[in-house]
Amino acid sequence: MAEPARAKPKPTPETQHFWDGTQAGELRLQRCDACANVYFPPRPFCPSCASREVSVFKASGKGRLYSYVINHRPAAPGFTPPYAIAVVELDEGPRMMSNIIDCPQTPEALELDMKLEVAFEKLDDKITLPMFRPAKA
């Protein structure tokens, strides 16, 4: 029997550009053309000023470790504990949940505010997830 797989996102019309971006190796965010607010998760209007004039742009992919847990039990399908569930604060402002790769999953290695950069992990032909790894100095 196959190993249980990790939960897979199913894009909607409003989020498709984000998932197209990760497949193309880009972390895409949205910026309001009226008030310049940068926001996440995706939606076709600005949650700050309600303008529908918004643009998609390629983010720097850089951020810092805002907070996390190291999950031991129960583990989600497709995960081998212990694994960190992290929230990354992007340089552009928004925060997003992700996992930290290429790094021991320990409190000692996972220092709050450590610099991170995006890395892309392909799940299948349709979905690539945005992950983060410690930034190269």
Next chain:
Amino acid sequence: MRRNQVAVVGAAETTELGVIPNMSQIQLHADAALNAIADAGLKLSDIDGIATAVETPQQIAHYLGITPTWVDGTSVGGCSFMLHVRHAAAAIEAGLCKTVLITHAESGKSMIGKLPRSIPADSLQGQFEAPFGIYGPPSMFPIPVLRYMKTYGITHEQIAMVAVVQREWAAKNPRATMKDPITVADVLNSRMIAYPFRLLQCCLVTDGGGALILTSADRAKDFPRKPVYILGTGESVETPMVSQMETFNSSRAFKVAGPTAFKEAGITHKDVDHLMIYDAFAHLPLYGLGDLGFMPHEETGKFIADGNTRPGGKLPLNTNGGGLSYMHSGMYGMYALQESVRQMRGIAPAQVRDAKISVCHGVGGMFAASGTIIFTNEK
């Protein structure tokens, strides 16, 4: 809303709490409801308003045989019942109904007749949180706490003390699930669940329920129990995604609900004799003390570690033992309300002497929602 216009005249939990393998979830609702109706000296036919969460009001109304003229199915997680109390008070004042029954029950442990909870893959949470390994509240609720600790200089030992102190309260409550004393070392050596939280910093998983009956203060005098008046109320929601909170240094929903209730009640923090802060996990009382304005967040850990919230302390907090030691069926808010009502009636097992004002603060989801009810036993 005007103060003291509506009162709790019936309050009860399920006949048993803990592991109840001989009752389905809906029957737990009924058991709690029938106990509360008996407590109020009413008949089922006296109920003309009904509110519940997770289960639908139509499910509960039909099962109990109630024909309501007012219905509230607000379901925002474990504090839904605080919101029901607020909405019911407004409805009674507005004349939409006279006697409201609020029920909660959950077969959280035995899982009999319990609706499955799942995250759709095309929801925002399904797309932007679920793929990264969240799996149940222990993997999500503690995510903000490391940031909170760093910002305010809170220590692991101070947060462990939340569990230690609440166990002291639980020891005084015969119906509490966990009553044996514990130490900070016990907490910090218990099984790791989701770093930084260990088993004893996570809520229990139990079966049970509770129900409340509210009516106008004018009628409340004629009921068998001492009326407990609604002095102030507040509510808010923030986000269903913990990763998208405005900040991990506080809860926006707490900061709206709590102060709204204090303002409505017209009281200051010094007036509070008894406090309940929904503790699904050990960091919540710290967030609550700070966001409700009892003290700056920097002082919350030390305040609890110094014993101010323990039996005999100056601010008795979570006097039933809380979700960490009393019981936690999944949506704990109802049990916090029950304890506030017991304290205001003067019949709590760990009664706070001469308590006149009780603040009951709830959380829903992972900081997704909040409701605050301030009770008094003096009109």
